[in-house]
Amino acid sequence: MRVQYRVVGRDLGRILQVVSLMLVVSIPIAAVNREFYAVPAFAVSALVMGGIGIALARRYRDAGEMGRLEAMVTAASAWGAIGVLGGLPFLLIAWTIAVDPFPAWANTPAMTDTVDVFRHPLNGIFESISGFTSTGLTMAAIEEELPRSLHWWRSFTEWIGGVGVIVLTVAILARPGSGSLTLYESEARSEKIHPSIVSTVTEIWKLYLGFTIAAIALFLAVGMPLWGAVNHAMTAIATGGFSIHADSIGHYGSPLIEYAVVPVMVAGSIAFPIHYLILKGELRNFYADLQTRWVFGWFAVGAIVLTALLWLNGQYDSLEETFRIGLFQFVSATSNTGFGTATIGGGTEQVWTAGATLFVCLGMLTGAAAGSTVGGLKLIRVATLLKGTLWQVKSVFSPDAAIRRLRLGKRTLDSEQAEREYTEATVVFVLWIAFLIVGVAVLLWTLSAEYPLEYVIFDVMSAQSNVGLDAGITAPEMPDAAKVMLIFNMWIGRLEIIPIAVLLGAIFRRLDLYR
Numbered sequence: 072m073r074v075q076y077r078v079v080g081r082d083l084g085r086i087l088q089v090v091s092l093m094l095v096v097s098i099p100i101a102a103v104n105r106e107f108y109a110v111p112a113f114a115v116s117a118l119v120m121g122g123i124g125i126a127l128a129r130r131y132r133d134a135g136e137m138g139r140l141e142a143m144v145t146a147a148s149a150w151g152a153i154g155v156l157g158g159l160p161f162l163l164i165a166w167t168i169a170v171d172p173f174p175a176w177a178n179t180p181a182m183t184d185t186v187d188v189f190r191h192p193l194n195g196i197f198e199s200i201s202g203f204t205s206t207g208l209t210m211a212a213i214e215e216e217l218p219r220s221l222h223w224w225r226s227f228t229e230w231i232g233g234v235g236v237i238v239l240t241v242a243i244l245a246r247p248g249s250g251s252l253t254l255y256e257s258e259a260r261s262e263k264i265h266p267s268i269v270s271t272v273t274e275i276w277k278l279y280l281g282f283t284i285a286a287i288a289l290f291l292a293v294g295m296p297l298w299g300a301v302n303h304a305m306t307a308i309a310t311g312g313f314s315i316h317a318d319s320i321g322h323y324g325s326p327l328i329e330y331a332v333v334p335v336m337v338a339g340s341i342a343f344p345i346h347y348l349i350l351k352g353e354l355r356n357f358y359a360d361l362q363t364r365w366v367f368g369w370f371a372v373g374a375i376v377l378t379a380l381l382w383l384n385g386q387y388d389s390l391e392e393t394f395r396i397g398l399f400q401f402v403s404a405t406s407n408t409g410f411g412t413a414t415i416g417g418g419t420e421q422v423w424t425a426g427a428t429l430f431v432c433l434g435m436l437t438g439a440a441a442g443s444t445v446g447g448l449k450l451i452r453v454a455t456l457l458k459g460t461l462w463q464v465k466s467v468f469s470p471d472a473a474i475r476r477l478r479l480g481k482r483t484l485d486s487e488q489a490e491r492e493y494t495e496a497t498v499v500f501v502l503w504i505a506f507l508i509v510g511v512a513v514l515l516w517t518l519s520a521e522y523p524l525e526y527v528i529f530d531v532m533s534a535q536s537n538v539g540l541d542a543g544i545t546a547p548e549m550p551d552a553a554k555v556m557l558i559f560n561m562w563i564g565r566l567e568i569i570p571i572a573v574l575l576g577a578i579f580r581r582l583d584l585y586r
Contacts, residue, residue, distance in 0.1 A: 074577045077134035078141045079148060084127025086149045087156070089240045091121035093227060094160070101220035108179040109220040112163035120156045140573065146237060147566055147574035153236055154203050154562065158195030160224050165189035185216035188547040193554055200558050202228030203236065204565035205444060207312025207409035207539020208530075208557065210547045214317050219298070225313045226302040232565075233309025233339070233444035234279055241272045264347050275343045278350075282308045286335045293331040295323065303410075307332055310339040310444045312409025312539035319411040320399075326391075329399050329412050340366050340406040342442030361480030362440035365450045373405060373434050374398040380427040387413075400540075405434035407446040409539020416529065416542025419521040428525045428542065435536040436503075446537030446564050448503060452496040454479060459493035502568045506560065507535055513556040518544065534560040 094117035101109040137145070165186050171179050188194045194210040201208045202225050209225075211217055217225075231239055264274045286304035291297065299315055306313045316322035320332055338346075345363050348356045358364050378397030387393045396413045403410045415423050415431070438447020462477045477489035484492065510531035518527065526542035533540050534557040545557065563571045 073580070074144050075135060075138070075141050077131040078137050079145045080127045081131035081134040082137060082141075082145045083148050083152065084124045084129075084131070086145075086236060086240045087120050087124030087152065088128060089124075089243050090153050090157075090231075090236055091117045091124060092243075093231060094120065097160070097220065097224055097227065100223045101218075104219040105178050106218050106220045108167050108173050108177040109160075109164050109218060112160050112167055113220070113224075115163060116156070116159035119159060120153075123152075123156070140577075143570040143573040144577050147570040149236060150203065150566060151562060154200035154558075155196050157199035157203055157228060158192065158197075161189040161195030161198055161221065162192055164218065164221060165195075180218065183213075183216040185211050185213045186218070186221075188212075191547075193551055194547060197554050197558055198225065199228060200561050201539070202311070202313065203232040204537050204561045205229045205232045205306075205309050205311035205407075205446070206534060206537040206561045206564075207306070208534055208541060208545045208561070209313065209539075212317065212547065214315050217315075222298075222302055222315045226305045226311075229309045229311030229313050230283070230305040233311055234275060238272050238275060241268065264344050274347060278343055278346050279308065282335075282338055282346075286338075289331055289335065290328070293327045294325060295328055299323075303332070304335070307335040307408060307410065308339045308444070310336060310406050310408040310446075310537075312403070314410065321412040326395055329395060332410060333399060333402050336402050336406040336408045336410070337366070337370065339408065339444045340370075340439030342440045344442060345440070359481075361454060362442075362450050365454065366439050369434075369437065369439075369450065370402050370405060373401040373430075377401045377427060377430055380424070380430060384424050384427065386423070386427075400431065401434055404431045404538055404540055405437065405447075406439050407435065407536055407538045409533070411540060414543075415540060416523070416526045416544075418526070418543030418546075419519070419523075420543070421523055421526075423542075425523070425525040428529055431540070432525075432529055432532045435532050435538045435540075438536060446535075448500060451479075452499060455492055455496040456500060459489065459496065462489060463493070499568060502572070503535070506563055506568065507531060510535065510556050510560045514544070514553050517550040517553045517556075531557070531560060535564040537561060537564050 094113050097113045098110055098117075101107070101113060165188075167173075168179055168182050168186055169190060173179055188210050189198070197208075197210050200206075207229070214222070264271045283304050286308055287300050290300035290304055295303065302313070302315050303320070305311075312319075314320065314322070320329055323329075341363055342360075345356050345360050356363060357367075374394075374397050377400065378394045381387060381397055382390065382393045387396060399410070399412050400415070402408075415428060436447055437453050438449050439445040441449040441451045458477060458479060462475070466475055475486050475489075477484045477493075479492075507528075511528055514522075514527045514531060515524075522544055526544055529540070529542045530544045532538070534545075
């Protein structure tokens with residue numbers, strides 16, 4: 072079966088048009104903050120992205136219906152294109168400050184080293200991909216030196232990316248039908264709140280906006296300034312992790328703020344349909360739903376184990392500080408948020424031991440609930456792998472005529488269903504580990520041998536699981552090849568690998584490389 076590229080071009084154009092509205096919305100944010108020099112950068116970026124989108128949508132407006140293959144290619148292409156074009160504001164604002172073409176009223180600031188790195192296009196693309204994939208790894212060494220308009224753009228990309236650009240497109244275009252559902256599912260989503268896909272995404276956005284407003288109110292109540300509360304609420308509920316401070320949440324030096332951020336990260340780790348049921352009064356879903364039960368259990372066990380590891384290593388002064396850091400960092404890693412309150416690694420300088428570092432990697436790998444804003448494998452796949460493996464082992468001792476079933480939460484699967492879901496989870500897991508190994512190999516090849524292996528694994532895992540924590544390796548000074556590799560890891564991690572594999576297969580077929 073061959074890809075209908077006209078269908079891909081049309082729907083890619085529609086997605087680019089919708090996402091270009093984000094750039095338009097950012098213009099008044101720059102104006103309100105009196106950063107008038109940034110307005111042309113957002114306007115030009117909107118025109119470029121929107122112009123490409125309009126050209127594609129019009130050229131292929133007569134294309135046919137979308138199939139599953141076209142949906143996967145469209146999703147992979149859209150996330151790649153948006154990541155690249157989303158880097159334009161970083162590039163244009165950096166060059167605007169460097170050239171300084173505007174009069175004094177435009178309030179063009181002096182150039183700083185943090186902003187200057189974005190004159191290199193690859194750094195802007197890295198930041199944009201990191202934002203839209205809700206990862207949070209950054210090329211900005213000192214976030215405080217960034218203009219507020221870029222603070223906003225980084226947070227906004229994560230906020231939209233946490234739910235998904237295709238979910239945004241379906242909500243705005245509001246076109247019911249199988250095409251919207253197929254495109255929605257291609258973004259690694261399958262959950263439905265209502266039978267209608269348009270109603271489902273509308274409900275998701277209502278929940279998402281409500282949680283964001285609640286998080287802003289909570290952060291203000293515990294003493295976080297307004298600008299920090301707005302930005303951190305957007306990136307916390309998106310489980311993204313971009314901060315306006317170089318030392319992230321640790322900047323505030325407030326245990327109260329640190330504890331207050333934890334429930335917001337947990338909220339971002341629970342599937343939207345479960346949030347919907349809980350808010351409707353069905354509180355039993357806190358423990359009745361398999362993934363939600365595992366979220367709370369894994370977060371609790373992981374926080375205790377990490378606290379023990381840090382305490383045995385004598386890492387921090389008091390048990391309360393050790394527990395607070397262990398709780399925050401494990402939840403931040405496993406929810407794939409990426410906020411930090413402690414230094415995990417200093418690049419070539421070791422801070423945390425290998426045991427604690429690799430245990431956090433395990434949390435990043437599993438992630439939390441499918442149907443939420445998190446990355447990683449997702450707990451439903453972990454449950455399928457663990458229970459499925461045990462089921463496979465037990466089958467060896469069962470008579471051939473026995474009727475075997477696998478129970479996953481509220482679902483009871485027959486042999487055929489169990490085999491299919493177990494195989495799918497296994498394929499994703501194997502591909503996940505394979506790309507992780509490739510990423511680690513590339514970084515080991517490009518970086519100095521002085522970097523500890525566990526820190527290299529940590530940063531690659533952070534990229535591929537869309538986390539954003541780093542061990543001091545990810546920085547503007549790293550080789551371009553390493554940046555490109557991490558960009559690729561973030562891209563495949565956000566779409567859970569399969570759509571990327573389909574896109575690459577379509578490209579190879581188009582170029583006739585299979586001969």
